[in-house]
Amino acid sequence: MTTKRSSSGSKAVSRSSRQSSSPKVGFVSLGCPKALVDSELIVTQLRAEGYVISQSYQDSDLVVVNTCGFIDDAVAESLDAIGEALAENGKVIVTGCLGARNDSDGGNMVTNVHPKVLAVTGPHAAQEVMEHVHRHLPRPHDPFSDLVPEAGIKLTPRHYAYLKISEGCNHRCSFCIIPSMRGDLVSRPIGDVMREAKALLQSGVRELLVISQDTSAYGVDVRYRSGFVEGRPVRTKMLDLVRELGKLAQDHGAWVRLHYVYPYPHVDEVVELMGGGGVLPYLDVPFQHAHPRILKLMKRPASGERNIERIQAWRAALPDITVRSTFIAGFPGETEKEFEYLLDFLREARLDRVGCFAYSPVDGAAANDLPGALPDEIREERRERFMAVQAQISAERLQRFVGRNMQVLVDGVEETDAGIVAVGRSAMDAPEIDGVVRFVGEGRLPIGDFVQVRITGSDEHDLEGEMIDPS
Ligand code: SF4
Secondary structure (H helix, E strand, C coil): CEEECCCCCCCCCCCCCCCCCCCEEEEEECCCHHHHHHHHHHHHHHHHCCCEECCCCCCCCEEEEEECCCCHHHHHHHHHHHHHHHHHCCCEEEEEHHHHCECCCCCEHHHHHCCCCCEECCCCCHHHHHHHHHHHCCCCCCHHHHCCCCCCCCCCCCCEEEEECEECCCCCCCCCCHHHHHCCCEECCHHHHHHHHHHHHHCCCCEEEEECCCHHHCCHHHCCCEEEECCEEEECCHHHHHHHHHHHHHHCCCEEEECCCCCCCCHHHHHHHHHHCCEEEEEECCCECCCHHHHHHHCCCCCCCCHHHHHHHHHHHCCCCEEEEEEEECCCCCCHHHHHHHHHHHHHHCCCEEEEEECCCCCCCHHHHCCCCCCHHHHHHHHHHHHHHHHHHHHHHHHHHCCCEEEEEEEEEEEECCEEEEEEECCCCCCCCCCCEEEECCCCCCCCCEEEEEEEEECCCCEEEEEEEEC
16 A cells, blocks of 8 residues: 555555565555655665555555654644554554654653554654564565666656655754754765666656755755766756756756755856756745744745845746745734735735645744734634735736647646546646646647647636647
């Protein structure tokens, strides 16, 4: 069972095969793309050692649950998933962010609620998880089972994959407990990252999604020292990595999309690399707020940057660049005036893609001690007002694509009131968080590949059109 559950309850495809004599492990994967990459590492290792990834609790000899511990809803979902696995199977190993969290009594949050779990680890602990699996379900001796694809086992659809370039974070944003769970920034060697990227592209991946806690900080921890890529020295630095990934993606006719980019000055040079193919003109920049006092309380990195001017300069260089961001409404002490300031920023910045959370106090976060906590209704009301403003901006911005042709990566099909339509994503749309392009067309639908679509309509978040022909 390789099940990816999220707050929306989606399930990922499983590509496991069954071998009746091999020990079977069920796998439940919750949380963000970084947790998903941890799941992929563990599933890859399990498969490499000859374990079978099972399709049901009943069919599993043991279940691993990879948890999320970021906000209260995620904690509740993770604890429910562990309870379900215990009830249905009984032998459960827990890993992930929730595993690193303690209750107010100092005891581990998972074992306090579910004392019968076999073992608990924190995030980024594939080796530790494997040691627990070996102890409770000894590894089989089958040399043939070591044959797994070089790109590892992926829980995403075959045509896109997350590429994690670092772990941990050097910042200490007051609403976040990730650094206390995952530690300071540790950048992966650039040679390893590029080898993984190449193996993924060679295995048929058409879109690489670069993730980390702070992509712009890649290499800071190792002082940008040089590593080796195909025998050439290359600095462990965001600009160099993006240049290398862009060339590699172009050679394979694929896309590279950058997430979690903080607007440090050197990001302007990265934007210059986006005009030439390979690296998409897409920047996921988590601003979180716009008012200087709230940004200071949040202790946000790069909060002193003149963000409106930066966005305008990026758009002057690349008119179709997509700028995505996330925000928090109702942070402790946020006044109505400061929230209005945020709305004004949004109206002026006219961002393309935006997500907004009502502030949610996370156990252990420094922001919980700030004065002026707002009632739930005000936080939620501000989130809704924020999203209403953005919906109008998004609808206006999407209209400019009507009548144009766009390259679209086909994700699959969807049933609508008008019948079955194809669904894909343009350069503007990251999977699961942005909009989609729905389209109709004649002939074979190349799922997992690119087509050209003529855009005929738009709404608040999505586009619609007609397939021209495979591109
Ligand atoms: S940049 Fe801030 S929000 Fe992001 S992981 Fe680091 S501390 Fe958390």
